[in-house]
Amino acid sequence: MNETADILTLARQAHRAHDWTTAAAHFDAVGAERLTAEDLAAYADAKWWLGHVLDNLRLEAAAYDAFLADSQPAGAAWAAMLLGIFHLGRGDVPQGMGWIGRAGRLLEGTPECPAHGLLIQVTEVEPSLQAGKPTAAVDAAHRIRALGTRIDEPGVVLLGVNCEGRALIRAGQVVDGLALLDEAMVAALDGRLGPFISGSLYCHTIASCHEVADLRRMTRWTDLTEDWLSTLSGVGVFGGLCGVHRAQLHVLRGAWEEAERSALQVVTDLDAMRVDYAAEAWYVVGEARRLRGDPTAAQAYDEARARGRDPQPGRALLQLQGGDAAGASTSVRTAVTAVGDDPLRRAPVCAAAVEIAVSAGRLEDARAAASELAQTATMYATSGLEAMAAAARGAVLLAEGRAEEALPVLRDACRRWHELGAAYDAAGTGALLAQAYRxxxxxxxxxxxxxxxxxxxxxxxxxxxxRGDTTPPDGLSRRECDVLALVADGRSNREIGETLFISDRTVGRHLTNIFHKIGVTSRTQAARYAIDHGLSVTR
Structure with a gap:
């Protein structure tokens, strides 16, 4: 009996020290049947941090029952809330909402406690944000903050601060919203909050930075999150969540093999317990493969789609890469429609739409997408959105034959991409800049x-x-590809004829056929098409 008590004491101490591996091992040695409600909750917590999802769900349900048996409704409600959140994370909406509903009924007659704040977040803040109702989300966030103040729970207060910050960002008050996210994160850094609340703050903050393309802030908070995780023992779950964001940054910076490795590890770690993050990880894999020319990119996008993640705009860009400019144009237009009215969700699709529309010679579509992107960048004014908008505007100006106007815009876009460490985007914009100079x-x-x-x-x-080892796109002949490559290099008809040993008239006839096949009306559009399809002499 004393030996069991000693092991239990060690388990509790390890849990308080956030040493999940040791805590779980000692609780395993004691056995769930000998544990109190609080011990069961701690045991479940350790299993969750270690990524043992089925053990966590079983033990959390046992803790719920034990709290009820001990007449501790606040403890039972917290356990029910966690069960709801964890089931939702696995994609099991019926069980998730069932547990959250059970928690809500328990809390109706219970004195105010932290579970009330979590309930407001899950049932009011998050649905309001998803529905595009940031004002309602702000109101709910204020109630969470007020609740935390009344019950003297700093973690609940900061949860409310974070929720308000995210809602303000969605409302277009980006500076104020980001300031609140930073405020909550700084407080979380001092280590006085529980790991669950700290981890939630980190995840929501980094996801918001990614959503608004504030890449500098996203990088810094990802670094700090990894520093925090290094102080904990056994962090399979949050390590995986952070891994998704790190992989997203790897894609941006051109470290595509590392991005794929990181994302596939996330899939391994989280597919059974956080299907949304696993879906995003598969999308990252698709992007990393597409950018390297790996034909299995399509399979990765399919895996993302199977888990509920829209595979656009990656799938449309993959079509363009395969030479199907017309099909890509159709796909990206429907993707813009499908994504809804949220400007932040539309922004990356609009950026892809500009690239695809220019390649397909659909300048009206390109102008519309670039204009919308510019409005979004003006509204949210973050580093990534401003770079995207500048690059899109420059590409459209160049495609319209307005090289003088395009030149300073493209130079500005190049500078912005370089400052963000986005090497591939900088190179793409630099290729357009070269065309403008020519x-x-x-x-x-x-x-x-x-x-x-x-x-x-x-x-x-x-x-x-x-060139030469693939089938030319859009029915172009090999000779037409040669002509098109020289157009992209800035050569005149006479220079093209001299290079290929054909007459100026033959060059003109080739250009007429080329314009018809690829659906463009100017040499500038044709040059852009050549660059996008790898047909330029400087490829």
């Missing part, structure tokens, strides 16, 4: 920009279809 007759600057872009593509291992 159009304006500055061959030296054009060559320098093209060489820099090419060197970046080579360093990253970026996919560019090799």
């Amino acid at each position: 159009t304006l007759g500055d061959q030296a600057s054009a060559a320098a920009e093209a060489a820099l872009a090419e060197a970046t593509y080579v360093r990253l291992g970026a996919h560019r279809p090799a």
Whole structure:
């Protein structure tokens, strides 16, 4: 009996020290049947942090029953809330909502406690944010903060601060919203909050930074989250959640193999307990593969879709990469429609829509998408959105034959991408910049920009279809591809004829056929198409 008491004491101490591995091992040695309600809750907690999802659900349900048997409705309600959240994370909506409903009924006659705050977040804040009702979310967040103040629970107060910050961002009050997220995070850094609340604050903050493309802030908070996780023992769950965000940053910076490895590890760790994060991880895998030219990218997008993650705009960009500009154009137009009215969700789709529409010669579509992206960047004014908007505007101006106007816009976009460490995006914009210089007759600057872009593509291992070892897109002949490549290089009809040993008239006839096949009306549009399809001489 004394030995059991000693082991139980060690288990409790390990749990308080956030040493989940040791805590779980000692609780295992004692056995669930000998544990109090509080011990069962701690045991379940340790199993959750270790990623043992079925053990966690079983033990959390046992803790719920034990709290009820001990007439502790607040403890039972907290256990029920966690069970609801964990089932929802697994994609089991009926069980998740059933447990949350049970918690709500318990809390109706219970003195105010932390579970009340969690209930407001799950049943009011999150649904309001999803429904595009940030004002309602702000009101609910204020009630969480007030509750935390009344019951003297700093974690609940900060939960409310974080919820309010996210709601303000959705309402377009980005500066104020981000300031609140930072405020809550700074408080979480001092280590006085429980790990569950701290982890929730970290996850929501980093996800919000990603959503508004505040890439600098996202990077910093991801770094700090990983530092925090390093102080804990056995963090399979939050380590995986953080891994998704790290993989997203790897994609941005061109570390695509590392992004894929990190994301696949997240899938391994979280597929059974956080289907939403596993879905996002599969999308990251699709992006990493697409950018490297890996044909299995389509399968990764399918895996993301099977878990509820819209595979756009990656799937449309994959179509474009395969030479199906018309199909990609259709796909991305329907993707813009399907994503709904939320400007933040529409932004990455609009950025892809500009690239695809320019390639397909649908300049009206490109203008509309670039204009919307500019409005979103003005409203939210974050580093990533501003870079996306500048790049889109520059691409459209160039496609319209307005190289003089495009040049400073593209230079600004290049600078922004470089500052963010987005090497691939910087290279893509640099290739357009080279085209603008050529159009304006500055061959030296054009060559320098093209060489820099090419060197970046080579360093990253970026996919560019090799001429001669793939079927030409859109029914182009090999000779037409040769002509198109020289158009992209800024050559005149006479220069193209001299290079290919054909007459100016034959060059003109080829161009007429090329314009008809790829659906463009100008040399600038044709040059952009050549670059996007890897047909330029500087590819």
